[in-house]
Amino acid sequence: MSDSRPIGVFDSGIGGLTVVKALRDLLPGEKIFYLGDTARIPYGSRSPTTVGRYSLEMAEMLTEENAKIVVVACNTASSVALPKLKEHLSVPVIGVIEPGARAAVAATRSRHVGVIGTRATIRSGSYEKALRSLDADLRVNSRACPLLVPLIEEGLLDDEVTDRVIARYLEPMTNDGIDTLVLGCTHYPLLAAAIARFLGEEISLVDSARNCAGAVRDLLDRQSLRAPAKNPGSLEVTLTDAPDNFLRVAREALQLEIGEVRLREVLHPAKV
Amino acid sequence: MSDSRPIGVFDSGIGGLTVVKALRDLLPGEKIFYLGDTARIPYGSRSPTTVGRYSLEMAEMLTEENAKIVVVACNTASSVALPKLKEHLSVPVIGVIEPGARAAVAATRSRHVGVIGTRATIRSGSYEKALRSLDADLRVNSRACPLLVPLIEEGLLDDEVTDRVIARYLEPMTNDGIDTLVLGCTHYPLLAAAIARFLGEEISLVDSARNCAGAVRDLLDRQSLRAPAKNPGSLEVTLTDAPDNFLRVAREALQLEIGEVRLREVLHPAKV
Numbered sequence: 001m002s003d004s005r006p007i008g009v010f011d012s013g014i015g016g017l018t019v020v021k022a023l024r025d026l027l028p029g030e031k032i033f034y035l036g037d038t039a040r041i042p043y044g045s046r047s048p049t050t051v052g053r054y055s056l057e058m059a060e061m062l063t064e065e066n067a068k069i070v071v072v073a074c075n076t077a078s079s080v081a082l083p084k085l086k087e088h089l090s091v092p093v094i095g096v097i098e099p100g101a102r103a104a105v106a107a108t109r110s111r112h113v114g115v116i117g118t119r120a121t122i123r124s125g126s127y128e129k130a131l132r133s134l135d136a137d138l139r140v141n142s143r144a145c146p147l148l149v150p151l152i153e154e155g156l157l158d159d160e161v162t163d164r165v166i167a168r169y170l171e172p173m174t175n176d177g178i179d180t181l182v183l184g185c186t187h188y189p190l191l192a193a194a195i196a197r198f199l200g201e202e203i204s205l206v207d208s209a210r211n212c213a214g215a216v217r218d219l220l221d222r223q224s225l226r227a228p229a230k231n232p233g234s235l236e237v238t239l240t241d242a243p244d245n246f247l248r249v250a251r252e253a254l255q256l257e258i259g260e261v262r263l264r265e266v267l268h269p270a271k272v
Numbered sequence: 273m274s275d276s277r278p279i280g281v282f283d284s285g286i287g288g289l290t291v292v293k294a295l296r297d298l299l300p301g302e303k304i305f306y307l308g309d310t311a312r313i314p315y316g317s318r319s320p321t322t323v324g325r326y327s328l329e330m331a332e333m334l335t336e337e338n339a340k341i342v343v344v345a346c347n348t349a350s351s352v353a354l355p356k357l358k359e360h361l362s363v364p365v366i367g368v369i370e371p372g373a374r375a376a377v378a379a380t381r382s383r384h385v386g387v388i389g390t391r392a393t394i395r396s397g398s399y400e401k402a403l404r405s406l407d408a409d410l411r412v413n414s415r416a417c418p419l420l421v422p423l424i425e426e427g428l429l430d431d432e433v434t435d436r437v438i439a440r441y442l443e444p445m446t447n448d449g450i451d452t453l454v455l456g457c458t459h460y461p462l463l464a465a466a467i468a469r470f471l472g473e474e475i476s477l478v479d480s481a482r483n484c485a486g487a488v489r490d491l492l493d494r495q496s497l498r499a500p501a502k503n504p505g506s507l508e509v510t511l512t513d514a515p516d517n518f519l520r521v522a523r524e525a526l527q528l529e530i531g532e533v534r535l536r537e538v539l540h541p542a543k544v
Contacts, residue, residue, distance in 0.1 A: 039322060040312065047514045050311060119516060150422040161436055168433070242319045244391060 001224040004231060006031040007216065008067025008091075010058040013041035014246050015149070015187040016073030019096070020235065021254040022213035023071075027220070029231040033065050034073075039241035039266055042149070043076040044118030044185075051120070055081035057266065059089055067091060068225050071216055075117050075185050075208065079126035092219055099215040100182050100208035101130035107204040108180040111135065114173040115142040117184030118149065127184055141176055145169045145185075152187045153246040157253060158194060166191070166198050174199065182206040190253050238262040273496035276503060278303040279488065280339025280363075282330040285313035286518050287421070287459040288345030291368070292507065293526040294485035295343075299492070301503040305337050306345075311513035311538055314421070315348040316390030316457075323392070327353035329538060331361055339363060340497050343488055347389050347457050347480065351398035364491055371487035372454050372480035373402035379476040380452040383407065386445040387414040389456030390421065399456055413448055417441045417457075424459045425518040429525055430466060438463070438470050446471065454478040462525050510534040 007027075009020055013036050020034050037043075037058055043051045055077040059070050070085065070093045072078045078095030085093045104113045115127040122144040131138050147165050156162045173181070181203055183189060189209045196205055220226045227233070237258050251258055279299075281292055285308050292306050309315075309330055315323045327349040331342050342357065342365045344350045350367030357365045376385045387399040394416040403410050419437050428434045445453070453475055455461060461481045468477055492498045499505070509530050523530055 039318065046311065050513055146426055147419075147422055150419055154418055161433060161440070164433055164436075241322055 002228040003068050003225045004031070004227055005066050005068035006033040007069055007071060008033050008035070008059075008062030008065060009071040009073050010035040010037065010055075010062060010077075011074040011186060012036070012043035012054075012076065013038050014243065014250050015185070017250045017254060017256060018186050018189040018209040019071060019073035019212050021256050022210045023216060024233070024235065024256070026213045026217055027233070029227045029229065029233045031227065031231070031233060032235045033062060033067060034235065034237045035061055036237070036239045037266070038239045038243060042118070043074060044120045044149070046120065048080040048124070051077055052081045052084050055085060056088055059085050059093070061264070063089060063091060069094065069216065069219065071212065072096065073186050073209070073212065075121040079121045079124035092223065094212065094215055094219060096186060096208040096212045097126050097130050099211035100184065100206055101127060101134060103206045103211040104131060104180050104182045105134045105138065107206060108138070110177065110179040111137065112139040112178050113141075114170075114178035114181040115140060115184045116145045116148075116169065116181065116188065117142075119144040119146055121184050127182060141173045141178055143169060143173065148191060149185065149187045152190050153249065155245070155249040157190055157249075162191070162194055163198065166195055170195070170198055174203065178203065180204045180206060183208055190250070235259070236262070238264050240264060240266050274500040275340050275497045276303070276499055277338050277340035278305040279341055279343060280305050280307070280334030280337060281343040281345050282307040282309065282327075282334060283346040283458060284308070284315035284326075284348065285310050286515065286522050287457070289522045289526060289528060290458050290461040290481040291343060291345035291484050293528050294482045295488060296505070296507065296528070298485045298489055299505070301499045301501065301505045303499065303503070303505060304507045305334060305339060306507065306509045307333055308509070308511045309538070310511045310515060314390070315346060316392045316421070318392065320352040320396070323349055324353045324356050327357060328360055331357050331365070333536070335361060335363060341366065341488065341491065343484065344368065345458050345481070345484065347393040351393045351396035364495065366484065366487055366491060368458060368480040368484045369398050369402050371483035372456065372478055373399060373406060375478045375483040376403060376452050376454045377406045377410065379478060380410070382449065382451040383409065384411040384413070384450050386442070386450035386453040387412060387456045388417045388420075388441065388453065388460070389414070391416040391418055393456050399454060413445045413450055415441060415445065420463060421457065421459050424462050425521065427517070427521040429462055434463065434466055435470065438467055442467070442470055446475065450475065452476045452478060455480055462522070507531070508534070510536050512536060512538050
């Protein structure tokens with residue numbers, strides 16, 4: 001059995017393209033429909049109620065596009081909106097938190113794990129919860145790193161200022177003895193090289209984008225939802241507001257082939 | 273003649289509190305109603321159409337609060353939405369661009385001015401336009417500085433990383449010979465000390481928040497709209513989504529007395 005419908009992926013903006021990149025690498029025959037809510041980015045500084053409302057709207061736009069699965073390529077939305085999405089949607093929903101937590105538990109030897117993300121993701125405690133449900137005695141250090149996303153969006157992926165900010169954020173964790181670090185924001189894989197340089201070889205990096213793609217493949221296999229083997233695969237990118245400089249940064253850094261980017265407005269209450 | 277109605281001030285978030293601080297200092301007897309659109313921040317990365325729509329909605333919420341004047345304490349909204357607001361509103365509207373441009377033209381001796389702001393403000397070319405309409409032969413260097421807002425919101429107002437980023441952004445301008453720099457974003461006055469340290473004494477800093485407050489005072493005087501002399505003055509802050517860490521940063525750095533912060537939702541299309 002096979003299923004030609006697209007994989008639907010949404011994020012608050014462009015960052016979720018790291019998940020798309022991982023999906024394209026792992027599942028080259030799948031059609032991917034990516035929806036970035038650039039009109040309302042960033043979700044990371046918004047209240048859980050607001051994030052839940054936006055997320056459901058994005059997910060419904062994906063199911064209207066006939067998505068066979070909805071991938072929440074946004075840690076903030078995965079943190080706070082996943083139960084609501086699972087309740088409201090008739091297709092499977094996969095976030096980035098649980099796959100990342102599983103990979104971290106598999107990687108750690110000292111059972112001491114670090115997690116970095118946006119303020120909203122860290123404040124939600126979702127990674128701690130997911131990690132502890134897998135290993136109740138795990139020690140977890142978590143830290144919000146609000147400067148990393150803007151540095152990435154400026155394209156400062158290999159830059160001394162970024163290296164200093166990374167050191168500032170991570171030094172307390174490495175001093176405290178973590179042996180595994182979860183990149184709990186879909187932007188962060190773009191800094192994987194810089195972060196790995198700081199961490200050295202002794203500390204494992206868990207890339208939530210790559211682990212999420214693995215979980216999508218497993219689910220498609222389990223439910224016989226893979227595209228027919230000979231399908232060419234494709235990527236369609238739709239945004240809710242015109243992209244800025246970061247689309248160029250992401251496209252180049254990920255070496256992702258993106259055709260024409262479409263725009264679709266979310267409805268607004270303004271009387272204009 | 274006098275007028276007890278409040279001065280309405282809006283911004284895409286908390287940054288406009290620098291304008292409020294300047295208004296409180298200059299016009300201590302006025303009531304100020306501040307509305308921060310934290311649910312949809314940042315305007316700086318959005319399209320002009322979207323910014324126009326959001327701005328009109330915010331301005332109408334202020335006139336519903338009986339504002340006698342609407343102050344657009346947001347450079348992005350001032351750049352792209354001022355004509356639309358003036359057309360739709362029955363009360364006077366003042367933005368931050370023109371007062372800043374006037375002050376810069378008054379300050380420069382070499383007639384070579386620098387402007388820094390968000391991507392949207394710089395891309396709009398509004399400062400160049402306002403500056404050149406005052407002095408057609410002025411030389412203007414402008415530069416988008418997208419990292420400054422997140423650094424400010426992290427509270428890194430006096431920090432080596434921030435100093436490096438400032439130097440990176442401003443060095444080409446100072447090398448090129450500007451003698452005046454316009455802080456074209458209402459967040460930036462919080463970095464005025466750090467920026468002045470980099471610029472030295474030879475280069476004038478134009479604080480658009482302070483100049484905007486001066487323009488408000490002049491307009492109230494011209495139109496006999498000042499509050500009665502013995503009024504105590506007050507500040508009410510309303511946001512469209514729960515504030516994050518930056519409210520604490522701004523409150524401390526500005527030494528602004530803010531009572532209870534109210535929340536008011538903007539309408540959304542989601543079916544939740």
